[in-house]
Amino acid sequence: MSVEVDLLLAEAKESIEAAQNYRSELQQRLNGLNQARKQVRGSSGQAREALRRHFHELQAAASRLLSDRLASLLGEVDAIEADSVKPLDECQSLIEHGVGQADTLLREGEAALRCGLGEKEDQLGIFTKKALHIQLDSLPEVPALVDVPCVSAQLDDSLLGLLRERVTRHGSVSSHPPVQIEELQERPGSMLVRWCKVDEDFAAADYRLQFRRSGSGGSLYEDAYIGRDSEFLVLHLDPHTEQLFRVCARGEGRTEWSPWSIPQAGYTTLAPHEWRPSSDGYILSSRRNIALRNDSTHTRCPVLYSNAPTYFCGQTLTFKISAAGQMDKRDSLGVCVDSGKDSLQRDQAVCISTNGAVFVNGKEMTNQLPSISLGSAVTFDMEVVNLFPLSNSNSNPGDGGGSFKLRVTIGSGSREVVCDWLVDQAVDCLYFGCSFVHSGWKVLVF
Template identity: 65%
Template sequence: MEIEAELLLQEAKESIEAAKNYKRELLQRLQGLNQARKQIKGSALQTRETLQQHFSDLKATFTKLLNDRLACLLQEVDSIEQQNIKPLEDCQKLIQHGVTAADDLLREGEVAVQCNSGDKKDKLGNFTKKALQIQLDSLPEVPSLVEVPCLSAQLDDSFLAIVKDRIVVHGTVASHPPVQIEELIERPGGILVRWCKVDDDFVAQDYRLQYRKSISSHYEDVYVGPEMEFIVLHIDPFVDYQFRVCARGDGRHEWSPWSIPQTAQTTLVPHEWLPGVDGYSLSSRRNIALRNDSPASGVLYSNAATWLCGQTLTFRIEGIGQPDKKDSIGVCVECQDGYDSLQRDKAVCISTNGTVFVNGKEMTNQLPMISAGSTITFDLEIVNICLSNGTEGESLKLRVTISSGNREVVFDWLHDQPCDSLYFGCSFTYPGWKVLVF
């Protein structure tokens, strides 16, 4: 009986624990549903406000444009009317003056004709002289109707149809943005952002990536172009950043709605060159090195061994100088003074002519010659070797991939000691070379 009771008690405890787990999972799903509901409601509210504001602005703009155009046309009518009515008014005044003069002459003539007194002859003479002075056979010229303006308005009846056709298709409402952020990968001092299309019918011409600190309200453009990934540099470690992306359809000018913002941070400190080395000047963030005119004291190394296995190390050539066979860009196990190049033991590098060196030995495979804008990437993967005595990890083999342009070189690099992080470095004989590392 005691054993049975213990079994029942154990089953009851397990059921209670299962019920707790079940409740916890349900609450988490309920929270997810609430977030989804909040996203739908919030985005719908924001979309309504955007539509109302946009169409309100359109109506205000259209009304102003129509009123301005109407005022311009009415002013043109007034100008034509005033310009052409003045000669007619002048002619009218002249004719009215003639009518008044003719009336006066008629009255005087009738008086002269009807006069029975002795001065009738004088009155008739004076009337005749006055009639000659008025020049009764000279009439002012009056323009015909075809010679004066007849104003009218020419209005294109198709304008309303064109505007209507554009208005009925203006604006769209989408349930999902056509692009979404797919992956956020931390990099030293940066974050690699990858995005993808979620609308197969949407043909994208360009993408636009923005980011901001979570505590900031202002997004900044960081990339516009056709690629679907971008490394955002100058990211402060252990600080949350928000990212969003949109797209522009092929042949269109407007951008699509933004993707749902995603938050990420990097825990990896940025790559930096070692300051204070003769022959090299560094940028404020120490991620750009410039070979200056001063004599170089040797190889410029990184400030620390910040390149970890499994990460991609990238060098981008921002400026070039005169090449030399001893030039080198690469990685090494340790910083060794007294060398003027990474073409030495415990180092892997590429020269400016594209030659790859492993432990100071030239490889047969060659990469493209380095030029302005060239990007060289190093990828490192650990491969453990089992020795003849059956132990593992007493020696280490690193699989290194160096890529430049559209070519890459892959080889195994053997080490007799554990090595999970490396230094990087460069050396240039002549000034002008400028290298960004990230």
């Protein structure tokens, strides 16, 4: 009987645990639904507000434009009227003055005729002289109606049709942004952001990527990239600090940007690559990810190593040349198991020289890459192939007796070289380094 009870108790506990897990899963789904509903309602409210604000601004601007145009046209009418009426007013004043003189002359002539015989001769003489002085045969010229302005307004009724046609196509509403962030891949002190189109009918000419620190309140997004690529490596990020990323696109032949994608949060746990400080012959940037070869008074070729072994297999290590000096066959960019030695063209290291030669454990490979110059980007990718037992204690890692094989892909320009690198022990992380004989070389590592 006790066995049956124990079984029932065990089944009951399992059922209770399953019910708790089931309830927890359902609660998570409810939370997901609430977030989805919040996104729909929140974005809809923002879209409504954006539409109202935009069209209110358009209405106000259009009203101002129409009022300004009306005032300008009325001003033109006023100017034409004033310029045209002025000579007519002057002519009217001249005619009215002549009419006044004629009225006065008529009254004086009639008075002279009514004078007695003793005064009539004198009065008639005075009247006759005055009439000759007025020049009664000289009349001012009045312009014909065809010679004076007839003001009219020419209004094109097609404007309303054009406005209606443009307004009906102005603006759009979409349920999803045309591009979304597809992947956030952490890199040392940086984040590789990839995005893709979700609206295949949208012809994108450019993409725009922005980021900001998560939870930074009023902090504004910063532009990280504008261009045609669909991925970008955002540098100079502090480890374990969450960032928000968003992307939008601009259509072919358009000036406005599409709506932003849904922000995606991500952070890197990997410390940024840094050059070792206080190294002779090199000046470092404030973040210690850029090194400038500034002193070549000595003929030796000093190696600048990383501050720590921060390169892991499976990552991509990139050297970007932002300034170039004179090339030398001893110049090197590469990775190594240890640091402190005075060359990268040695055992336990793989590197490329500025002339394009590739060295694995100090031996030059047959395949060669293009020469390194200003703007060159050299990449190292590594993967673990397998482990080998040591054949004997005297075996040399450089001649195939090593116990750990890495497959190295070195890229420069549009070409790649793949080689197997044998090291004498399993390694979790590697140093990187550079060495230049001549000054003027500047290299960024990420």
